[in-house]
Amino acid sequence: METxxxxxxxxxxxxxxxxxxxxxxxxxxxxxxxPENFGEPFxxxxxxxxxxxxxxxxxxxAKRLIDDPNLxxxxxxxxxxEHFSKLLELxxxxxxxxxxxxxxxxxxxxxxxxxxANDIAETVPTDDATQHLHSLENLESLGKLSEEAGGDVHSNxxxxxxxxxxxxxQSPSVLVDPVLADDRAIHPDIxxxxxxxxxxxxxxxxxxxxxxxxxxxxxxxxxxxxxxxGYVSLxxxxxxxxxxxxxxxxxxEPNSELPMTEFHDGANSETEQSKISAYARxxxxxxxxxxxxxxxxxxxxxxxxxSHKVDVNLGPxxxxxxxxxxxxxxxxxxxxELSIMGKNGAFVDDxxxxxxxxxxxxxxxxxxxxxxxFQFVLPDQEGKEKKAIEPVDAISLKTALNNNNKxxxxxxxxxxxxxxxxxxxxxxxEELKDQPAKKKTPPKKKEKKEPKAPKPPxxxxxxxxxxxxxxxxxxxxxxxxxxACLRKFSSPKGMSLSGIYAGIRxxxxxxxxxxxxxxxxxxxxLSLNKSFRKVSKEGKGWLWGLNEEYIAEREKQKKKxxxxxxxxxxxxxxxxxxxQQQKAKKAAESGSMIKSVASIxxxxxxxxxxxxxTLAANRADRKATAxxxxxxxxxxQEQLMILTKDRKGLDKHVxxxxxxxxxxxxxNQVTQAAKSKGITGNPLTALIDKNPQHLNLIxxxxxxxxxxxxxxxxxxxxxxxxxxTVTAPQERRAAxxxxxxxxxxxGGTSNLVASANPGPAATVKSSESFxxxxxxxxxxxxxxxxVPTPSPARSVxxxxxxxxxxxxxxxxxxxxxxxxxxxxxxxxxxxxxxDDSSSSSGGSSKGSSSDEGSSDGE
DNA sequence: CATAGCATAAACAAGT
DNA sequence: CACTTGTTTATGCTAT
Numbered sequence: 001m002e003t004x005x006x007x008x009x010x011x012x013x014x015x016x017x018x019x020x021x022x023x024x025x026x027x028x029x030x031x032x033x034x035p036e037n038f039g040e041p042f043x044x045x046x047x048x049x050x051x052x053x054x055x056x057x058x059x060x061x062a063k064r065l066i067d068d069p070n071l072x073x074x075x076x077x078x079x080x081x082e083h084f085s086k087l088l089e090l091x092x093x094x095x096x097x098x099x100x101x102x103x104x105x106x107x108x109x110x111x112x113x114x115x116x117a118n119d120i121a122e123t124v125p126t127d128d129a130t131q132h133l134h135s136l137e138n139l140e141s142l143g144k145l146s147e148e149a150g151g152d153v154h155s156n157x158x159x160x161x162x163x164x165x166x167x168x169x170q171s172p173s174v175l176v177d178p179v180l181a182d183d184r185a186i187h188p189d190i191x192x193x194x195x196x197x198x199x200x201x202x203x204x205x206x207x208x209x210x211x212x213x214x215x216x217x218x219x220x221x222x223x224x225x226x227x228x229x230g231y232v233s234l235x236x237x238x239x240x241x242x243x244x245x246x247x248x249x250x251x252x253e254p255n256s257e258l259p260m261t262e263f264h265d266g267a268n269s270e271t272e273q274s275k276i277s278a279y280a281r282x283x284x285x286x287x288x289x290x291x292x293x294x295x296x297x298x299x300x301x302x303x304x305x306x307s308h309k310v311d312v313n314l315g316p317x318x319x320x321x322x323x324x325x326x327x328x329x330x331x332x333x334x335x336x337e338l339s340i341m342g343k344n345g346a347f348v349d350d351x352x353x354x355x356x357x358x359x360x361x362x363x364x365x366x367x368x369x370x371x372x373x374f375q376f377v378l379p380d381q382e383g384k385e386k387k388a389i390e391p392v393d394a395i396s397l398k399t400a401l402n403n404n405n406k407x408x409x410x411x412x413x414x415x416x417x418x419x420x421x422x423x424x425x426x427x428x429x430e431e432l433k434d435q436p437a438k439k440k441t442p443p444k445k446k447e448k449k450e451p452k453a454p455k456p457p458x459x460x461x462x463x464x465x466x467x468x469x470x471x472x473x474x475x476x477x478x479x480x481x482x483x484a485c486l487r488k489f490s491s492p493k494g495m496s497l498s499g500i501y502a503g504i505r506x507x508x509x510x511x512x513x514x515x516x517x518x519x520x521x522x523x524x525x526l527s528l529n530k531s532f533r534k535v536s537k538e539g540k541g542w543l544w545g546l547n548e549e550y551i552a553e554r555e556k557q558k559k560k561x562x563x564x565x566x567x568x569x570x571x572x573x574x575x576x577x578x579x580q581q582q583k584a585k586k587a588a589e590s591g592s593m594i595k596s597v598a599s600i601x602x603x604x605x606x607x608x609x610x611x612x613x614t615l616a617a618n619r620a621d622r623k624a625t626a627x628x629x630x631x632x633x634x635x636x637q638e639q640l641m642i643l644t645k646d647r648k649g650l651d652k653h654v655x656x657x658x659x660x661x662x663x664x665x666x667x668n669q670v671t672q673a674a675k676s677k678g679i680t681g682n683p684l685t686a687l688i689d690k691n692p693q694h695l696n697l698i699x700x701x702x703x704x705x706x707x708x709x710x711x712x713x714x715x716x717x718x719x720x721x722x723x724x725t726v727t728a729p730q731e732r733r734a735a736x737x738x739x740x741x742x743x744x745x746x747g748g749t750s751n752l753v754a755s756a757n758p759g760p761a762a763t764v765k766s767s768e769s770f771x772x773x774x775x776x777x778x779x780x781x782x783x784x785x786x787v788p789t790p791s792p793a794r795s796v797x798x799x800x801x802x803x804x805x806x807x808x809x810x811x812x813x814x815x816x817x818x819x820x821x822x823x824x825x826x827x828x829x830x831x832x833x834x835d836d837s838s839s840s841s842g843g844s845s846k847g848s849s850s851d852e853g854s855s856d857g858e
Numbered sequence: 859c860a861t862a863g864c865a866t867a868a869a870c871a872a873g874t
Numbered sequence: 875c876a877c878t879t880g881t882t883t884a885t886g887c888t889a890t
Contacts, residue, residue: 477864497879521865527880534880540873541879 279329280336280361282312284374291336294329298369299342319344320370327361327376331489331499336361336376342369461513470509478518478525481508482532486546494535494543497523581637581663585656637663643703643719650718654710661706 278290289296289312300320301310314320324342329335339358340346346353347368353359361367363378463471474481485503486495495503501519505511511518526532526544531554535545647655700719707718 479864517866520867523878523880524866524882525864527882 278379280327280379281377282327282367282374283377284372289374291327296327297323297325298327299324314369314372317370317372320372324369325367330491331495331503336378338365338367338376344370460515466513467509470513473510473514474508478521479529479531482522482525482529483546483551486532486544490545491543492535493538494545496538496543497526497541500526500544577637582660584637584641585660643700646718648715648718650707650711650715657706657710661709662702 278292279294280291282289282291282296293311296311297309298312298314299308299310299322300316300318301308301313301322308322310322314324321342321344324340324344325346326339326341327336328339330337337358338346338348338353338361340353340355343355345355345357347366348359348361349366361376363376365376367374367376476484481504482500485500485507488507489495489499489503500522501511504518504522530550531547532544533547533550534542536543644655703719704717707715
């Protein structure tokens with residue numbers, strides 16, 4: 001260590017207490033950890049080449065996930081007719097198939113982020129060491145997936161890149177990325193060292209990283225400073241000094257729960273420079289190293305060897321491994337821990353710790369590596385106070401300036417840092433620059449003891465002080481927030497309450513700025529919600545974890561409910577359709593069938609509050625099914641009308657009966673046929689989309705059969721069976737003026753119409769012999785024939801969600817994968833009107849009122 | 859209108 | 875004694 005930190009000696013006031021977050025408890029890390037894992041905590045986020053980015057993403061996703069925890073499908077009540085119900089059955093089955101895998105994925109993620117995580121987790125082994133990995137992976141995958149999900153929310157899943165998402169969120173992560181990347185390059189060992197980290201960066205979401213994020217978020221000035229100061233060692237730029245300096249990295253803000261605090265260096269009482277912000281301090285005989293990142297690697301570094309990163313170089317002694325030990329902040333336990341990676345082990349408080357073991361680093365713990373002893377010192381109470389006061393950051397400082405009360409305290413806590421020596425000076429400068437601006441006021445360095453304000457009330461932020469993106473309360477329930485937090489930060493042993501607080505603050509910075517009170521809710525949730533459970537005991541409190549089984553169960557049920565709801569919705573729709581249909585018929589009977597038909601409103605249109613994406617999504621699903629059914633019904637009705645334009649003198653009543661029966665028959669038969677064929681999904685829908693001509697044939701046959709039945713054979717063929725292919729329909733229409741009315745809406749119908757009539761009664765023996773089996777062919781994997789452009793179906797019925805394409809796709813999807821075609825023209829007509837919700841996607845909208853109110857408070 | 863879920867508070871009990 | 879951590883109970887809101 002080149003560093004000259006010697007100037008500083010352990011003089012500083014020893015920390016008497018660990019930061020609040022850290023508990024003194026002695027829990028050790030599981031001994032299993034092997035050198036490689038040393039980064040357990042880090043291991044968690046191996047991939048995040050950019051810790052921050054990842055963090056942000058994670059946060060973003062977490063939010064997203066959280067936001068849509070409950071997608072519910074709704075379905076109408078049971079249908080009356082069995083055919084309908086059958087239809088529904090098919091549909092419901094189909095639903096699964098209907099959704100493209102992507103859809104499912106997205107939904108799933110949106111709905112049950114945790115589930116996803118679980119799934120992922122399941123695939124992974126579970127020992128201590130790997131646990132972290134899990135989380136990591138989970139997170140990552142989650143992140144990726146969620147990204148997709150997020151993307152889809154807007155439009156296409158998967159299209160959006162993480163960065164994009166970030167941008168949306170305006171998270172600073174983006175900015176950070178480059179840095180991290182560089183960082184990696186510079187200190188390959190760190191990243192590469194971790195076997196677990198799959199090539200991705202290994203940086204953790206340690207508080208440090210978090211801090212980084214914050215820095216950026218907080219304010220520009222700070223940003224610069226922070227970057228430079230805080231991560232000097234890591235950053236590519238800042239070469240000379242940085243490199244040499246042993247690692248005096250100085251994170252600027254101790255955020256929220258992070259332990260980082262300031263050390264007062266008695267020796268340098270130079271005033272402003274008497275303090276250094278750090279999470280902890282390592283007092284060596286000849287120098288002092290301030291732990292300002294959540295991960296510090298201690299080892300031996302040869303002069304020219306930069307292949308691996310060493311934050312604290314213990315010299316050339318071979319008894320010291322290149323990466324001999326690592327001190328890191330375990331977010332899960334809220335403590336600093338020491339992982340021994342060096343083959344010769346180390347002594348911690350006079351106890352030998354062998355390689356692969358991780359132990360907690362208590363305040364003032366004595367550590368000896370090789371022949372080099374040092375003491376790990378946590379910040380003292382002052383630090384605590386400071387912390388308590390608030391995260392010292394630009395914002396708080398500013399505020400402080402404005403508010404005298406706190407000002408005093410903050411100032412004390414924040415006083416500038418004296419830098420140990422040499423290189424560090426630059427840092428100092430930087431800091432000074434920063435700090436002066438913010439903290440400036442009282443260089444008063446009071447002896448560590450101050451009158452001590454009774455209790456620094458938590459700082460109250462004004463709206464302006466809060467980064468815009470963090471002004472609104474995250475959507476999602478506390479249980480979701482907690483779940484996200486645990487998934488992201490929890491160690492296998494669980495997470496302490498304070499750790500959870502910190503995690504939540506990290507994931508949802510809103511909680512860094514909002515007034516206290518939410519902690520109570522968190523506690524309330526932890527103990528009340530079965531999704532959480534006490535994993536292990538730590539000192540006074542418990543380490544909390546997720547009750548995966550329960551969660552899984554809950555998810556299942558939710559899903560079921562959703563499905564049930566969806567079915568109901570469908571049923572309702574169908575019912576509605578039927579009713580309409582009947583109405584139509586009646587109307588027809590009365591004389592203006594056509595009119596009635598035409599008038600049949602496409603969809604009831606559900607009013608959508610578009611509150612959250614979730615809801616939107618849910619609705620979308622419901623709608624999808626409902627719409628599909630509706631569309632189908634409408635289509636059938638229309639076609640029937642068209643087919644029976646020529647009533648051949650039958651009277652209204654008779655026609656009504658015929659139509660009703662024909663419809664029922666068609667539905668029934670098609671459904672049956674499909675069922676027997678094992679076809680999932682709504683066969684009618686599929687048919688409409690893929691082979692409307694055939695469906696027309698079926699309808700025609702059904703009509704004839706119904707006619708025969710109703711008229712007792714007096715009329716055998718109401719509809720002439722057209723040849724399958726047919727085309728020129730126009731004539732027909734022209735012929736009968738009435739028709740024209742019928743399809744004002746859809747051009748698509750024309751085809752059908754055509755098919756329906758003209759041809760010589762071709763094939764179908766129609767009438768009585770309505771052979772269901774004949775339908776089978778329609779369900780064959782696919783018939784190339786189908787109708788192209790104007791898919792009648794669509795045309796006829798307005799689709800609901802113009803907004804989200806994904807969904808629309810989902811609905812037609814119906815059966816086999818098809819291209820279903822185009823939604824063409826017609827679709828447009830109806831759809832547009834209602835849709836809705838999608839727009840809302842933005843999310844976040846949420847409780848503006850509450851937040852603002854609260855925040856504004858003063 | 860009743861109900862389920864949540865969010866919040868707050869009172870208390872236990873540990874530290 | 876001051877806190878932190880957990881439990882419980884009560885109350886109000888909102889969406890269903």
